[in-house]
Amino acid sequence: MAARPVALTAAPTTARIATLSAAGILAALTLGPIAAVLWRAGGLGAVTPADLDALRFTLVQAALSAGFSCALAVPVARALARRRFVGRGALVALMGAPFILPVIVAVMGLIALFGQAGLVNGALSALGLPKIDIYGLHGVVVAHVFFNLPLAVRILLQGWLDLPAERFRLAASLRLTPWAIFSQLEWPLLRRLMPGAFAVFFVICLTSFAVALTLGGGPRATTVELAIYQAMRFEFDLSHAATLALIQLALALVAGWVALRLSRGAGLGTGLDRLPLRWDGQGPAARLTDSAWIAVAGAFLLVPLALVVARGVPGLVLLGADTWRAAGHSLGVALASTVLCLAWALPLARPRGALLSLAAIAISPLVLGTGLFVILRPFVNPFTLALPVTALVNALMALPFALRIITPAAESTRADYARLAATLRLTRGAWLRLVLLPRLRRPLGFAAGLTAALAMGDLGVIALFADPQRATLPLQVYRLMGSYQMEAAAGASLLLLILSFGLFVLFDRGGRVRASA
Template sequence: MTAAADRAWRIGLGLGAAGTLVGFLAGAFVVLLLATGAAPDFRAVAGDRYLLGVVLFTLEQAVLSTLLSVVGAIPLALALHRARFPGRRAVLRLFLLPQVLPVLVGALAILTIWGRNGLLSDALAAIGLARLDIYGLSGILIAHVFFNLPLAARLMLAGLDRVPAESWKLAGQLSLSPMATFRLVEWPALRGALPAAASLIFMLCVTSFTLVLVLGGGPGATTLEVAIYQSLRYDFDPGRAITLSLVQIGLTAIVLWLATRLGGDAAAGFGLGGRALRYDRRSPVRAFLDALVLLFGIGFVLAPFVAVVVRGLEADLARLLADPAVHRAAITSIVIATAAALLAMAVSLAIVLAIEALRNAPGDRLTPRRVVLGNGLETTASLVLVVPPIVVGAGWFLSLRQVTDVFAAAPYVVVATNAAMAVPFIVRIVGPALAAANQATGRLADSLGLAGLSRLLVVDWPVLRAPVALGFAFALAISLGDLGAIALFGSQDLVTLPYLLLQRMGSYRTADAAGLALLLGILCLSLMALAERGLARRDHPA
């Protein structure tokens, strides 16, 4: 196979994967409309004060959550980049955990720390002060910052790691002050990462479902995603659900477009932190402030994990481990998560390889068509974040009901929906690694005539092994902790661990809920560790 044929195959497979993804997502809307005879009615939304309030609250909580996460991440990323201490790599891995922790477990952890019966409320009550009440906007903001501040910090840290070593050497040679170093070296790197971080976090907060469902506290704190769920689950009003979905997609598409215009990379990635050597002048005051920022950041992220462990150990774990319902839910969760992760990885790799084939064609001029196709593939992967999984699942569920047993079809709908929702994260993890590798070895591989499977195994796979492992682990964790699709289709025959956990919370079995949260967290992190270790290990020579 020639290099040109190899690029053509990669581009074709990537476009096919992206087309399938778009067809799966857009087809759900079409099927839902055709199957129910409903139609979007934007005038009804504009004339409904409650729905207008839902739209405004969705924007309010998303904007505030994004601001708090991004503003808090700036000093945290700077402190992580400047500091070199034993355990730094462990801290960076700690900052990965909120993204892979099941959202429902994270919500319970937030309640354990910040809730009315949480540790902080107990401390306040002990000194005669009122207990905290975090249901509503305050609880949503705390939870979103917990999940997204580490993500923003890692994205900004990746931007700092990309600063050339010569810039740090020059800062040291000129003996720049800490403020001058920040203004001339650090801030430009952070500014380049801000649009991507802000747009990603905004999309995640706009589409937040589980956190708002648990911490919202009533009609006054309802987001579009929850309103869509209510429209389908309780009212079965597909027209209103699709209208709200289109409003949500429109709002987030505008934000994504603005971020792109500001210079953000829609597919900006993050890794495990570089080893950049800094030669700028050290400052004792700055070192002290960095230490305080790190202590606060680590404590804010670590405390909920500790709370999950402590409260979980107080439950009757032996009884839960012997419960047949827990066994069935765990097996169901593992099977669905593994299938969804494999499917998501196949689609994501096809898209990533196609993007690089379009943008790195030695000897060919980078034509406007190639630029448009590459940007289109990136945008396709990013816009998946804004499509409500409940609507996607509902559309295909109704479609499959016409040709097969509706309950038998539910697991396949959940797997496909979870896989689609994991694609943006895998693309963000794998894409930058492949781009860097192509810049370093792409010309050499082309000059040697490597193409097809040989190039994939010899050139691409050694570079992709670790990012693929991390991406696969992320997809596992996302699907394992999902409560979006399963909340709509869960039944006695289809129960996952998050769905069982929600049932126990709804029946006020808080001890069981705490124990299940611990078991789900351990299962999620164990599968992640096995997947990452198994795929990322290097081959031993024969």
């Protein structure tokens, strides 16, 4: 079936202008800073043997992390799509939380579970078994899966729920075998969603730094991002930093391009927007496997979170005015980022837009921040722009995720309804209002929640710009830890978790009109 969207006869030019300008701003914001750093540095630098080691490790860990995140998401998402149980909605929402946790908080939570003095090792030694060691390549992969599995599950679950209910009805009345259901209904869905999801996770893991370092256990786990940090901060070798940043960017674009090529496969056509009820997978074996997947994934994702909460509660009372003010800033930044990001994502919600947006997360935040600093410095005092710049950059960083969530639904809506809309001569406004936005409501809500939460938790660029009056909450967590205030830092982390998660749930709920989704 030809799934190519048919061009709308009604006002395609405004749509195209919106898309092109959104893409232009995106390109300028990613390439501009690198160019500025290169200009300031006076050219490219050499790549050292240590850089090549770092590159090799970075590629291996990113490929493994993205692979495991995607592979494990399939059974978990399928189990969640097939099962109905009390608390399922809450579980789905809670399971999204790791993705939005600030890195340092999540790492501490994981270490409290898997570390030398963690729960797992406590249980193992109580049973007289040898301890496990979380530090190493496997630790890095575990942490990245912890971060990315929730989003992978949500993307797939979204796809599953967007399968027209009529298809499952038909499958049930034809008494299709589980294998037939998989190959006819689920496999095309995976073919369509997985390459893109893999690319996003691969790219986000490319720029990983603190996770890889803390859980990597030593210099073998050196990533390119660490080499950039070293070049920037210790050697002030901007040309070296910019060179590495370009390599990172090139890798991301190759990964994105490959994903775009692989991500073929049509949508499954339209339905009547009924609730997707499932008749398959009701046998005891299927029930058991599904329950096991849900239990294991739930424990893996939720226990570290519970530990973060437990560690943070005593620290909540220690929070001072600075921290509360920082929380206010973070909330403002998060809301501004969300509005920006959605306004940016809607015109870009096409496969090539998703590819382009990968550039945003492939750029080292350090290079991005430095580049913006170099660009802004001649015109304004960058300190006064700390919060707007942070909001903008956070919107940029969240864009690939928002697009990954919105694009499949937007594409299939275009493919499925463009002809009808053209026949009815719908205006652009009517198309948006009556067809596109209602159909995108759920992904839009999810994307907004994600953006808001990511923008709350991201440290990214602010470190170069912030002054004491304009700190954000994640920065405040680091400041507290730097002054021996580990308990207050744990409290501030919990506050951050509560606020991020609160925003996430608020937006995500707002998008979910169909109750059982």
